Amino acid sequence: MKNFAQKVAVVTGAGSGIGRYLAVLLARAGADVVICDINPDTLAETEAMLRRYNVAVTSIAVDMGDKAQVTALPEQVIARHGKVDLLFNNAGVTVGADFENMSEADWDWVMNINLNGVVNATRAFLPHLRAQPEAALINTSSIFGMIAVAKQSSYHATKFAVRGFTEGLIREFKDTNLSVHCVHPGHIGTNIVANSRFTEIETEPDNSPSGFAGNHTEMANLFRDHGMHPSRAAGIILKGISRGKRRIFVGLDAKLLDLAQRISPMHYDKLMPLFMLPLTILRNKKPIKDLA
Numbered sequence: 001m002k003n004f005a006q007k008v009a010v011v012t013g014a015g016s017g018i019g020r021y022l023a024v025l026l027a028r029a030g031a032d033v034v035i036c037d038i039n040p041d042t043l044a045e046t047e048a049m050l051r052r053y054n055v056a057v058t059s060i061a062v063d064m065g066d067k068a069q070v071t072a073l074p075e076q077v078i079a080r081h082g083k084v085d086l087l088f089n090n091a092g093v094t095v096g097a098d099f100e101n102m103s104e105a106d107w108d109w110v111m112n113i114n115l116n117g118v119v120n121a122t123r124a125f126l127p128h129l130r131a132q133p134e135a136a137l138i139n140t141s142s143i144f145g146m147i148a149v150a151k152q153s154s155y156h157a158t159k160f161a162v163r164g165f166t167e168g169l170i171r172e173f174k175d176t177n178l179s180v181h182c183v184h185p186g187h188i189g190t191n192i193v194a195n196s197r198f199t200e201i202e203t204e205p206d207n208s209p210s211g212f213a214g215n216h217t218e219m220a221n222l223f224r225d226h227g228m229h230p231s232r233a234a235g236i237i238l239k240g241i242s243r244g245k246r247r248i249f250v251g252l253d254a255k256l257l258d259l260a261q262r263i264s265p266m267h268y269d270k271l272m273p274l275f276m277l278p279l280t281i282l283r284n285k286k287p288i289k290d291l292a
């Protein structure tokens with residue numbers, strides 16, 4: 001899909017981070033956007049950011065982990081916009097915990113949003129996407145859908161599965177009206193750690209999910225302040241779609257970690273420290289210029 005103007009795009013998890021800026025950049029490109037999130041307050045903030053663009057915007061408060069709510073989504077979108085051209089399955093959460101100490105409720109929370117939410121939304125919107133002359137389905141996995149670290153087993157289980165699901169669909173819909181894309185971001189400076197659950201508050205750098213020490217708020221702030229700005233991530237994703245890339249890596253860290261797991265499938269973690277620190281310094285943490 002080369003052009004987003006006059007298209008209708010549904011973005012889940014649009015109240016924050018990558019989803020918020022996908023909505024902004026799509027609106028800037030002339031697409032009508034349907035923004036969905038579980039948090040009505042942050043959704044309203046995103047809606048306010050979209051007012052400067054001359055496009056139709058619909059906000060829908062929805063829990064992507066609730067199958068009935070997800071199944072009811074297309075009807076609301078069609079009633080308001082008449083069609084759907086793009087679906088961004090972007091909403092995602094994580095739990096920082098050893099599997100041994102993770103509650104079943106936390107495991108199910110991650111599964112329901114990150115995996116079942118993606119599958120259920122894909123199933124619900126598919127007939128509408130297939131009805132358009134040109135449509136795109138964009139599922140967000142992660143670089144953690146390619147490599148694994150400790151204390152993120154639920155997140156890995158979903159992100160590896162989203163990758164498998166999406167790569168299967170890429171082949172099933174090859175040479176049809178529907179282009180399917182799988183997104184693998186590296187470290188993007190968003191609220192994902194702030195929005196995550198932790199079994200215990202980490203205090204030792206070696207034990208923390210991303211090498212950060214401190215309490216949840218400190219970790220959340222460090223994570224948000226040291227990643228690539230989410231507007232840049234959204235820009236890379238939209239460019240990848242317009243160039244027809246089926247697998248979209250976001251950030252040099254994602255590309256290098258993918259390379260590391262190809263070179264050393266069982267010991268890539270030993271290569272990680274070599275480039276993670278320099279990349280933290282090099283990452284572009286500023287928003288795209290005209291969005292600031």
Ligand SMILES: NC(=O)c1ccc[n+]([C@@H]2O[C@H](COP(=O)([O-])OP(=O)(O)OC[C@H]3O[C@@H](n4cnc5c(N)ncnc54)[C@H](O)[C@@H]3O)[C@@H](O)[C@H]2O)c1
Nearest residue numbers: 013015016017018038063064092142185187188190191192
């Ligand atoms: N930030 C990163 O470094 C990174 C890296 C790889 C992959 N990702 C993926 O990118 C996607 C976007 O994450 P982000 O980093 O922008 O995080 P974020 O926390 O800033 O944004 C995620 C949004 O999803 C919403 N959400 C959470 N649960 C929901 C639910 N049940 N129903 C509807 N909305 C819900 C949140 O309210 C939030 O607005 C996620 O799938 C995440 O796994 C992020």
